[in-house]
Amino acid sequence: MPLSANSDPGPLVKVRDLTKAFGTNQVLKGVDLDVQRGEVVCIIGASGSGKTTLLRCINLLETYDAGSIEVDGVEVGYRGDGSGRRARSDRELARIRADIGMVFQLFNLFPHLTASENVMLGLRKVRGMATAEARTMAEHWLTRVGLSEKFDAMPIELSGGQQQRVGIARAVAMNPKVLLLDEITSALDPELVGEVLTVVRELAREGMTMILVTHEMTFARDVATQVVFMDAGRVAVQGTPAEIFGNQPHERLRGFLSRIEMKTWA
């Protein structure tokens, strides 16, 4: 999947000093993150470490309190004016989000639409495609994720793994600059995890820029170009899979990995 070339050589996603609190609970305490084009970044960490919140901030499903997030050079949630930052309008946000794909832990398919209609909705209403063109595109992507038999199935008729693959097709069909994947296998039965990860692996091979929050350590080790370990609202350690999963001097990370390891083998 070739992504549109951009002359800007900087990082595609640039997060700087991001802070976010839910009430008195400071979830993000100054997060920095750079994601280059074509990179696959896996964010790992214990629950409550802020990784999902970070991901949701990137397409402003969560607002953030301070700091900045730029995707392809555009500040996501706010635009600066002389005196400070101002929230973007609904239409500006929609335009920005159209270029940022997202796949959800609980799939979040539209239950009143068939698999292909789920994929077509954004193509028709956001990209302005004619129905026939959108249908062709939807069928192309559903076939790519191995659901050529399920174009007209309602979400309720699909297994979790199939639903999640529709979710991926829905996000990728929009031709996003970056794809956000939020624990996309956490709600799946173990035997269905593989079919979903295979699709993600293929997208990675084709150069799709992705940021994943995941508990699949084997997957992170094999596919990630960069692994980010979050701890208590900060990026605690960051590096290549080899650095992260190798002999780690960072104590919290070592503890986290050993707990995950135990879970995997349990």
Added chain:
Amino acid sequence: MIAVMLHSLPFLWQGLLVTLEISALVVVVSLVWGVLFGVGLCYGPRWVAWPIRLYSDIVRGLPLLTLIFTIYYGLPVAGVKVGNFWAAMIALAAFETAHVAEVARGAIQSLHPGQADAGKAIGLSFPQRMLYVVFPQAMRRFLPPWINTVVDTVKGSALLSLVGVVDLMLAVQQVIGRTFRPMPLYILGALIYIAINYALSYTSRRLEARFAFIRE
């Protein structure tokens, strides 16, 4: 008794039309405003949601009759001159709007928040999310209680006779005034109200079946 009923029927016709006309008008007005207010309650900023909340709580806390009299006697005091028909219409529409707003709010809030997330994530604007994601799904939860408000409207319209609107109710009383036969007339009136409302709930059940695309 049957003879009295049959004999009176033509005299009730005009009243029945007024009842249907008032009900239809109120249903349309309260549907539009109620859904707008319901959306405002769910998604509006504070300066939108709070006045609606206040309005809804006050209006739903009042007996309909109190509201009708307040508006009927209050509007002229406030310098607004409308006839008894429109004063009564405004009161009934205001009353039903508040109820529809709560029905709409409940239906919208019954959706999983992930649905809004998914709509946002593919770049749908707010009106598009309402139109293509929220409303089609909320419809199923909206319809049954909404039909109840329609039935309430038809029944509530009978109170408009108390401010001199010649609806079915007042037509019944006028005929009683001439025939001095209250029982057959009240029974006839009741049967007509029941017929209207039964037709409504029957339609409602048919519609519900059509929107049952989500099994739970």
